[in-house]
Amino acid sequence: xxxxFLLVVGTASAQDAPxxxxxxxxxxxxxxxxxxxxxxxxxxxxxxxGPKLAPNPFPxxxxxxxxxxxxxxxxxxxxxxxxxxxxxxxxxxxxxIKPSPAASAIPLLKxx
Amino acid sequence: MKARTREAAAVAWDASPVSTARLHAELxxxxxxxxxxLAESRSGSWAARLWPATQHHNFLxxxxxxxxxxxxxxxxxAALANKDKGIVTAVVQPDGxxxxxxxxxxxxxxxxxxxxxxxxxNRAYHQEVMHLQKMAGLHNRRMDTARIxxxxxxxxxxxxxxxQAQGVWAEGPxxxxxxxxxxxxxxxxxxxxxxxxxxxxxTQGR
Numbered sequence: 001x002x003x004x005f006l007l008v009v010g011t012a013s014a015q016d017a018p019x020x021x022x023x024x025x026x027x028x029x030x031x032x033x034x035x036x037x038x039x040x041x042x043x044x045x046x047x048x049x050g051p052k053l054a055p056n057p058f059p060x061x062x063x064x065x066x067x068x069x070x071x072x073x074x075x076x077x078x079x080x081x082x083x084x085x086x087x088x089x090x091x092x093x094x095x096x097i098k099p100s101p102a103a104s105a106i107p108l109l110k111x112x
Numbered sequence: 113m114k115a116r117t118r119e120a121a122a123v124a125w126d127a128s129p130v131s132t133a134r135l136h137a138e139l140x141x142x143x144x145x146x147x148x149x150l151a152e153s154r155s156g157s158w159a160a161r162l163w164p165a166t167q168h169h170n171f172l173x174x175x176x177x178x179x180x181x182x183x184x185x186x187x188x189x190a191a192l193a194n195k196d197k198g199i200v201t202a203v204v205q206p207d208g209x210x211x212x213x214x215x216x217x218x219x220x221x222x223x224x225x226x227x228x229x230x231x232x233x234n235r236a237y238h239q240e241v242m243h244l245q246k247m248a249g250l251h252n253r254r255m256d257t258a259r260i261x262x263x264x265x266x267x268x269x270x271x272x273x274x275x276q277a278q279g280v281w282a283e284g285p286x287x288x289x290x291x292x293x294x295x296x297x298x299x300x301x302x303x304x305x306x307x308x309x310x311x312x313x314x315t316q317g318r
Binding site for chain 1: 246248317
């Protein structure tokens with residue numbers, strides 16, 4: 001039953017995401033300076049600057065809510081400064097980011 | 113090193129600008145077999161997360177006041193203090209911090225102070241970029257003005273030339289993360305001969 005619920009939520013989240021353009025989203029991610037705290041590929045940053053966004057960002061509803069009415073240190077990006085379509089494009093870009101190599105495949109991360 | 117930390121460091125491993133995790137992993141790779149000292153260190157940094165400290169002199173802490181301009185002269189002082197102890201001193205040197213007193217590079221060259229400087233060159237006073245973004249959000253203003261007066265670009269500073277001009281061996285700017293390791297090995301060889309060296313790496317913001 002739990003798995004069915006998760007499947008339904010996941011499907012609904014994907015369907016709820018507005019249509020966005022990955023290329024425009026990448027440009028908007030840079031233009032609106034999301035990268036200054038979250039990194040250019042959404043990897044997050046050290047010393048609490050910003051959490052990792054990708055791969056596998058949280059669902060659209062939560063993503064939009066955090067951008068518009070953020071918790072903690074993140075500044076609010078309101079509609080007059082970040083239009084809905086630009087935000088949709090940014091989400092499309094973040095969703096498009098591929099996973100990095102596993103740590104086990106990186107020699108420098110194997111050693112202590 | 114915890115598995116969770118390794119996985120976090122792997123994210124954006126091949127990114128350019130270079131991720132701060134990759135920068136620290138590459139530096140650790142050249143220091144791990146030395147009696148090492150990181151002249152400036154902060155909790156929550158990749159060095160603290162990735163590098164196993166076993167000696168009291170491994171991490172020397174920070175200014176205590178979040179002041180910009182402390183790191184470069186403090187690192188030269190630490191390297192001078194460590195010089196006769198057989199300790200290899202390194203610093204992850206922020207670009208904005210170096211520009212407060214770049215003449216310390218000459219001091220290091222003049223007095224043969226063996227310091228390995230690796231530039232964390234994000235081409236900004238990045239703390240200020242993030243702070244102004246927060247203030248813009250708080251006052252319902254545009255975010256894209258936060259870089260005015262807070263970035264160090266147009267023109268970009270060539271830190272290798274800045275160092276070379278003062279007699280310090282230097283390479284860079286490096287934007288390809290695969291080139292960091294070999295450059296650091298060459299820099300370490302210079303430092304182990306008793307001279308300062310600087311490798312300029314263009315990095316992510318933080």
